Amino acid sequence: EVQLEQSGAEVKKPGESLKISCKASGYSFTTYWIAWVRQRPGKGLEWMGIIYPGDSDTKYSPSFQGHVTISADQSLFAAYLQWTSLKASDTAMYYCTRLDTRGYYYWGQGTLVTVSS
Amino acid sequence: QSVLTQPPSASGTPGQRVIISCSGSSSNIGSNNVNWYQQLPGTAPKLLIYSNDQRPSGVPDRFSGSKSGTSASLAISGLQSEDEADYFCATWDDRLNGPDVVFGGGTKLTVL
Numbered sequence: 001e002v003q004l005e006q007s008g009a010e011v012k013k014p015g016e017s018l019k020i021s022c023k024a025s026g027y028s029f030t031t032y033w034i035a036w037v038r039q040r041p042g043k044g045l046e047w048m049g050i051i052y053p054g055d056s057d058t059k060y061s062p063s064f065q066g067h068v069t070i071s072a073d074q075s076l077f078a079a080y081l082q083w084t085s086l087k088a089s090d091t092a093m094y095y096c097t098r099l100d101t102r103g104y105y106y107w108g109q110g111t112l113v114t115v116s117s
Numbered sequence: 118q119s120v121l122t123q124p125p126s127a128s129g130t131p132g133q134r135v136i137i138s139c140s141g142s143s144s145n146i147g148s149n150n151v152n153w154y155q156q157l158p159g160t161a162p163k164l165l166i167y168s169n170d171q172r173p174s175g176v177p178d179r180f181s182g183s184k185s186g187t188s189a190s191l192a193i194s195g196l197q198s199e200d201e202a203d204y205f206c207a208t209w210d211d212r213l214n215g216p217d218v219v220f221g222g223g224t225k226l227t228v229l
Contacts, residue, residue: 037162044119045156045223046220047207047217063217097161102152102164102167102168102171103164104164109161
């Protein structure tokens with residue numbers, strides 16, 4: 001069974017750094033792209049970027065390029081989303097999701113990130 | 118402001134047919150397939166329709182999708198209370214600064 005298990009909720013202060021994870025199981029981790037999607041409170045979905053764990057090829061949405069870093073660790077079967085300096089506007093639910101021929105069928109449960117002073 | 122335009126809300130009574138629209142442009146819907154996602158309150162999105170009109174296994178045939186030109190639609194027939202959710206369309210956008218996945222702003226469906 002394909003599963004994407006995300007790390008737990010985080011509460012951070014502006015300016016702090018953060019790295020959240022998405023641990024994959026039940027399939028060959030290196031052969032499917034994994035994307036990150038942001039959902040601010042009460043708002044819609046925003047595609048942030050995508051990584052191919054097989055060779056770490058990464059593509060970012062122009063809206064998020066330079067603001068976040070997406071990475072993956074084959075040995076841990078995990079993808080990551082990280083910030084070096086959080087802002088209040090980064091407060092959101094973040095989902096990881098696997099891309100296959102149908103689209104984004106498998107999703108993680110989401111990681112809520114709250115940034116507040 | 119989302120690249121894809123959806124009505125913010127839609128409603129219907131049980132048993133009715135509801136249609137949710139998604140309008141884009143030649144760089145996104147006009148040249149790429151459209152997917153639809155359903156998001157129940159407090160849960161992750163669920164893939165409902167892919168490649169404009171295909172249903173993943175397990176999705177009832179009450180849900181159907183279509184695309185014409187730069188617009189797409191999701192139709193839900195035989196509306197049920199459990200269909201009350203947010204619905205998002207999505208596709209690739211072939212932008213000059215690199216491809217990007219774009220979502221519609223979402224439509225909140227209320228079953229009256």
